[in-house]
Amino acid sequence: MEIKYKFNNDTNVYIANSMNEVLELDTEKYNNIIYLDCYNCELTKLPVLPDSLRQLYCNNNKLLVLPTLANGLQTLYCYDNLLCCLPRIPKSLRYLHCGVNRLTFLPTLPENLQCIYCYENLFNIFPRLPNNLNPSIEVTKAVAHYIEKCGDKxxxxxxxxxxxxxxxxxxxxxxxxxxxxxxxxxxxxxxxxxxxx
Structure with a gap:
């Protein structure tokens, strides 16, 4: 298990051997984390996330839920987990990769969202897509699947x-x-x- 993180105003990447090791940082340091990569660590839950967080990579785990997301979060990779729903998405989010989960709906997507991958989910409800969204085959597949299986044509x-x-x-x-x-x-x-x- 290797968890990578970065602090605000620091270009270094730090490595921890567990989430507990990250949580043992003093409060001031923890609250200045802007980048957290806990990819493929077999995590079943995440701690309360720092408000300063801008990028979160928690894909390829066993997460059932995500904690409240930081208001300034710009990138969220949470694909390949066991998520049934996502928390409120902050207006600052630009990139969302939530494919290969058990999502039945997506929360309201922010207008500034530029890229979303949401394939291989169980959507019952699909939100309006933001105008700024770049066209993606992965979005198209998810929308087409939703309409085919349970949508009102x-x-x-x-x-x-x-x-x-x-x-x-x-x-x-x-x-x-x-x-x-x-x-x-x-x-x-x-x-x-x-x-x-």
């Missing part, structure tokens, strides 16, 4: 139309660049099929 027709319009807008930005002609033609064809179907 009429309800998601509106969301699909919004997504198609967003893709159309992206390609409109590339309108005069010949490099993107194939992509634009393909999207236009798929868009026409979606809208006529």
């Amino acid at each position: 009429e309800k998601y027709h509106i969301e699909n139309t919004i997504a198609a319009n967003k893709i159309r807008d992206w390609f409109t930005d590339c309108k005069y660049n010949p490099k993107y002609k194939y992509c634009r033609d393909r999207v236009n064809k798929d868009y026409d099929e979606l809208m006529s179907g």
Whole structure:
């Protein structure tokens, strides 16, 4: 077991042999941790997280729940655990990787979220995706699986139309660049099929 962590205003990476060793730091040091990597440590729970935390990598463990997330957290990798739900996601979060869990829903996603991987879950409810989100095959697979298994196709027709319009807008930005002609033609064809179907 190897747990890595960094402090605010310090470029060094420190290594602990257990979570208890990290918790034995004095309060001031613990509260200045900005990076915590406890990947693949067979953890079943995490302690109260420091408010200063910006990056948390707790993937490949046996976690059932996550503690309250720091308000300034920007990166959360919690994939390949046993999570059934996630705590409130802070507005500062940019990257979320929560695939391979038992999640039945996602909390409200912040508008500034740029990337999400949420494949291989058990979604009953899927939230509205933020406008800033980069398109990802992994997000598409999760949404498609949800709609296929338990979604209301009429309800998601509106969301699909919004997504198609967003893709159309992206390609409109590339309108005069010949490099993107194939992509634009393909999207236009798929868009026409979606809208006529």
